[in-house]
Amino acid sequence: MHFNDADLDAAMADFEREFDQSQASPNQGSQGPDSGFGQDDTLFAGDSTGESTDQPETQQSIEASFDDELQGLLGNKAKAAAIITRLTSAELLAAFCQLSDISAVCIDDPQGAVAVLRNLDGDSPEAAAKDLTTVVSGMPAILTVNRADKLEATLFLQGQAGEQFAPPILFASAAPFVEDLMLGITPLEDILSDRKSFDSADLDHDGALAVLAKHTRFGRGNSSIS
Structure with missing residues (x-):
C-alpha cells in the first residue's frame, strides 16, 4: 500500500482526532445523560483515590499506541x-x-x-x-x-x-x-x-x-x- 501526501495528511488528522477524543472521554463520561454515573459515582470519580489518578499512565499508553500506529503507517516500524x-x-x-x-x-x-x-x-x-x-x-x-x-x-x-x-x-x-x-x-x-x-x-x-x-x-x- 502506497500513500501520497494527501493520504498521509488525512491519516494524521484521523489519528489526532481519535487521540483528542480519547483524552476528552474521561471528563465527558460523568456529564453525559447516558454515562451511568449517579451523583455519588461522579464525586467518587473526581476523588483523589478514584480513576483520575490513572490518567497520566493512560495518557502515556495512548501516546505510545499513537506513535506505534504512525511509525507503522510510515513503514518505519514493521507490523x-x-x-x-x-x-x-x-x-x-x-x-x-x-x-x-x-x-x-x-x-x-x-x-x-x-x-x-x-x-x-x-x-x-x-x-x-x-x-x-x-x-x-x-x-x-x-x-x-x-x-x-x-x-x-x-x-x-x-x-x-x-x-x-x-x-x-x-x-x-x-x-x-x-x-x-x-x-x-x-x-x-x-x-x-x-x-x-x-x-x-x-x-x-x-x-x-x-x-x-x-x-x-x-x-x-x-x-x-x-
Whole structure:
C-alpha cells in the first residue's frame, strides 16, 4: 500500500482526532445523560483515590499506541516479522535466538519452527535474520516482514540476504499460522494458546548451551538443524 501526501495528511488528522477524543472521554463520561454515573459515582470519580489518578499512565499508553500506529503507517516500524526455519524444535530455535541476542517467541510446527520477532523498529528484523544465520552457520532461514501492509520474504544464509519470494509461495510452504500472523488475521496470543512455544527471554547463555547439547549429537535429542 502506497500513500501520497494527501493520504498521509488525512491519516494524521484521523489519528489526532481519535487521540483528542480519547483524552476528552474521561471528563465527558460523568456529564453525559447516558454515562451511568449517579451523583455519588461522579464525586467518587473526581476523588483523589478514584480513576483520575490513572490518567497520566493512560495518557502515556495512548501516546505510545499513537506513535506505534504512525511509525507503522510510515513503514518505519514493521507490523509483524518472523523468521521461518526448517528446525524441528522451537526450543532449539529459541536457544539459537538467545545466543544471537534476538528477542523472539519461537513456535513449534511440523513444517519448521518459526521465530516471531519482538523488535520491529527500522531494519531490526533484517539484522536479526543476519545475526541468526551468522551464528548458526549453514542454516538457511526466511525472513518475512509486513511493513505498511507490504509483505516481503527474503532468504538469508550465512548472514547474507538472497532470493526473495512472493508471499503466496512462502505461505504455501510455511506453517499454516504464518499467513494469519503476517496479515493480522489472528493475534499472536491466539496462535500461542494452542501451540507449543519457547521464549528466548526465558533462557540465559548457559541455558541456551544446555538446550543445544540436548538437541545435538552431544546430547540425547534428535532435532535436525538442516
